[in-house]
Amino acid sequence: MSLTSAAGRLRDSPRATLVGGAAASTTIAVAVTLAGPIPGVILPDGPLGLWRAADHGRPAWSVVALLGITALSLIFVRLYLLARDQIVDVRWAVRTAVVWTLPMLLAQPILSLDAYSYVAQGQLLNVGIDPYLTGPIVFGAGPLLDPVAPIWRMTPAPYGPLSLSLLGWSADITGASHVPFVLLLRVLSIAAVVAGAVAVARLARPGSQAAAVALVAANPIVVLHLVGGVHLDVLVGTLAPVVLLAVRKRWWWLAALTAALAFAIKLPGLVLVGYVLLARFRQREARWAGTAAALAVTAAVTLAAAAAVPDGWGWIAALDTPGKVEILYTVPAAVAGVAYGFITLTTGGVTFRELLDWSRVVCALAGAAVIGWLIFRGGEPHTPARRAGVLVGSALVVLALAAPVIHAWYLSWGLALLAACAGIVGHRWLIALSVALCFTALPDPLTRWHHGLLPLTLLLVVVALALTFWWVGDQRDPARAPSRSRVGPVEGAGDAAPAPLRGGEACRVRS
Incomplete structure (x- = not known):
């Protein structure tokens, strides 16, 4: 067997994907912790002192974290292709997503201090x-103040009253102690991801459920930011497919209730x-x-x-x-940069x-117009359910892109809908x-020129995106592909039971 063939088999191995992603996720969790927070922030020690930053070599740990993020992103692409x-x-x-999430x-x-603001x-x-x-x-x-990012220490909360009620309840039962508070919200985030994955599997086309679930449950945005970073945006993303399902079933009271909760x-x-x-x-x-x-x-x-909170x-x-x-990487900033x-x-x-x-005003107005058109089209009575899901999910992504600021976790607003309803091109x-x-x-040293690490960051972004477009652009049709190794039962294969894995090899699909 040639070296190239062996590398290809390793690249397409489900077990190598599972193990490699787990190693990358663990590396990120450890390296981000040791890289430490931005200047002016003092973090708690965490359980068993696991949250302490390194005394020396923080830029080096930042580089390790960057390499881990790059690896996890590319391994996620390989997982999607396998699915x-x-x-x-x-x-x-699901098993892969669970293993990748465990280190978090x-x-x-x-990669965020928002939980301390919460x-x-x-x-x-x-x-x-x-x-x-x-x-x-x-x-x-x-x-209470020391772990909060300096820029948010004097700013009011921009979250809805239901979010604030949830934060108040969580702070009350945990005594506003950071470790139990974070762990409690992390459990809620995991529950929301599970619920979203179930809704996605129900909405997705036959034969594409595995790909859709991988997009939602094993996505680095979910693993690193919604679970690892503990962001409340996961709740909106989970309610979105419930709204779509309720509208398709014409359970209008449930659709209105769920949408209002999300708002x-x-x-x-x-x-x-x-x-x-x-x-x-x-x-009619x-x-x-x-x-x-x-x-x-x-x-x-x-x-x-x-009414549940003062000044609701x-x-x-x-x-x-x-x-x-x-x-500077937002759409309004890009438009302003070109104009400047x-x-x-x-x-x-x-x-x-x-x-x-x-530019922010123009993008906001343009975004509002596009969002209005998308939800108007999605609300047509005879629009197929998945088509409506693509339109509404796209509207949520447009909202994220047209906003004055964008964060990775904003993608979660429309992630479940698009994962379940979009086709291969949308994926x-x-x-x-x-x-x-x-x-x-x-981590902070990677985004500033004076550390000399920003060029490395930009290089890895370009490499990761180039490989991503190359891999997902593969037009291979699995229906016409020759017999391939696979893990798990064949969808729609009746009562045929899969053979057990042997020596790291998966069973072959019987023609």
């Missing part, structure tokens, strides 16, 4: 201070609310009465959530909080900051976006 080509089944995809269970919040905001609510008016700075230096968690839920109301209004049967009933359910849930509508005024961060370069070469006389402000773009966004949250 797409029906070499592995749903059970194997006791790790510190990975603790402080929940405790603000518990002590009677309005989190929509002030930030954690009111606690002063100490365990009470975070702003993207408003897209789901709009979709439900438009879809109900375009039904009891159009006005049915729409009024759906609207009444939406209003009741929204008002109840707002205060979060609307705080929605500009994320936009206070200037991130053109104007500088011609007339000049305008600053990048001015163009960025205008390609979803995978590429997942890989690209994995590099938007990195």
Whole structure:
């Protein structure tokens, strides 16, 4: 056997994919911890001191973390291809996702400090201070303020009242202690991912369930950010397919209830609310009465959530909080950069900051128009369910891209819908976006020129995306492919039982 053939067999081995992803995930959890937080932040030691940063060599650990993120992203692409080509089944995809996620269970919040803001905001609510008016700075230096990112210490919470209620409840039962608080939210995140994976398997086309589940459960965005980073966005992404299923079943009360809950968690839920109301209004049967009933359910849930916290509508005024961060890899920043370069070469006389402000407005208006068109098309009565899922999922992704700031976990808003409902071409773009966004949250030394590591980061981003597009662009049709090794039972193969794995080889599909 040639070296090239052996490398190819290893690359396409389900077990090598499972083990390699687990090694990459473990490396990331350890290296990110040892790389330490940004300057000015003091993190708790964590369980058994597992959250302590290294005393020396933090830039080197940052590089190790970067290599781990690159490896996990590419191994995820290989897992998707194995699932797409029906070499592995749903059970194997789930097993792989579980093994990849295990290293995150006791790790510190990975690649984000938002969880520490959650603790402080929940405790603000518990002590009677309005989190929509002030930030954690009111606690002063100490365990509640020290782990919070400096930029968020004086900013109010931009989350919906249901999110705030959840944070207050979590802070109350954990005594606002960071370790139990993070572990509790991580359990809730895992439960949400499981529920989302079940909904995705139900929505996906026959024969593509394994690929769809792999996209949702084993996606590095999910493993590293939704579970590892403990972000509440996972709740919106989990409710989205439930909304679609309820609309398709014409369970309008459930659709309105679920969409309203998503909106009470975070702003993207408003897209789901709009979709439900438009879809109900375009039904000829009891159009006005049915729409009024759906609207009444939406209003009741929204008002109840707002009444559960003081100043329940205060979060609307705080929605500009994320936009206070200037991130140069957003769509508005890219548009402003192109305009700035053109104007500088011609007339000049305008600053990048001015163009960025205008670009954010233009992108917001354009995004709103596209979102409106997408949910209008998705709400057509005769639109197939999966087509509607693609349109609504795309609307949620457009919202993320048109926003003043984008984070990796924003992709989770539409991830489940697109994974379940999009075809192979849609999956390609979803995978590429997942890989690209994995590099938007990195240890601090990797994103600053003075450490000399930013060129390495950019190089690995280019390499990862190039390999991703190369691999997912493979037009191989599994239905016409010769006999291939696979793991798990053949979908739709009746009672045929698979042979056990032997020596690392998977059983062959019987023709």
